[in-house]
Amino acid sequence: MVKADFGSDFQWGVSSAAFQTEGAWNIHGKGPSIWDTFTRRKGKIKNGHHADVASDFYHRYQEDIAFVKKLHIPNFRFSVSWPRILPAGIGSPNTKGLDFYDRLVDCCLQHEVDPWVTLYHWDLPQALQDKGGWTNRDVLSWMEEFAALVAGRIRDRVKHWMVLNEPTVFTGAGYFFGVHAPGLTGLRNFFPAAHHAALAMGRVGRLLRSEVPDAAVGSTFSCSGIHPATNRRRDVEAAKRADALINRLFIEPVLGIGYPVMDLKALKGIEKYMQAGDDSLLPFDFDFIGIQNYTREVVRHSYFVPYLKARICSAKSRGARPITDMGWEVYPESIYDMIKKFGAYPNVPKIYVTENGSAFPDTVANGEVADLQRLKYLQSHLAQVLRAKQEGLNVHGYFVWTLTDNFEWAEGYDARFGLVHVDFQTQQRIVKASGKWYGTFLDDQPAT
């Protein structure tokens, strides 16, 4: 497999997110985000880790973008910290915050790296959470205000925009299970949060299209192949319900299909939060969608799980091998299955894989990190992307998650996903074997 197999206009990149990398949590006028609050709550994050410094990207972005260039990666996806731009969520903008992203975009371009911007990668201003956060419909106008400010500052140089990162994850983990910020639980939080996130994609998508008419506007969706544990009818039905929740909940309203209530009746509860006219506000004709895949899920019927009546059988309990540090089965076919699944919807213009990667326990020996499991993971997943491409499926790009090791949410710093190793004591960076491999793979003029 060589880069040329994917065609000359295939987009290659690496993805990152503000809260996971920037640190600088309270300097130069940044306000607190829900994650700054959540990481301070006892027992919420493994080992009590927080992201006050993270991988210090706010101060070290030049060094990190130089790695992107050195590894011949043409596209860098990052997110904008909303509370760095609007410390109180709305109202008075923080010029120093806008200046930072201005410098970051310039730095990318100076290194001939194209900046791809995600507006919302989970770090809502705490001031807005105090008003209900995603459960409050006003979040739509709050987010428009934020989006307009960011677009106003960098639209002349940024040509790829994404509205949300993985709405299923931030509404599910943050507003139903309470294991991510803001730590809320139950359907009375999840349903309004989910509906407003679905509406935000269209609302902010429309705003971006008018603010940045020459740009491609998209949004990203987490997804996993869902397999029933057995062929028994009740497991097959359970897998269908899990698929509706995990893979279909957000893409289908955006595509004008509506929420997948037929296959997951409990979703009818969303209707309570819908207002007249919402049916026509949900669809939006994105220029591309980002799909983000890491693994597959095996699902079994369960009487004990309310609403869903299905449970995920962990990779460990199934004896699946290999599994990553996140406990996720390495199952490369899943990325092919997801490209096929999302590509089969009518009106999906272009699919980019905007995240794929793995966490493994890395060790530094003689100044090197021989992360062969990650390298193999990337190669095997890329082979499946190529399979999809060669079958004529609609996939046009691939981004590795992530550039440097960083703060992996509830897992703290234990789960390392980077192509570049970070020593969180010294902030010293070492390009891992996987990073070197990706760099060589992408190099158009390899040394002979």
Ligand code: IFM
């Ligand atoms: O680190 C996360 C990222 O923020 C969103 N997608 C999944 C990654 C790995 O868990």
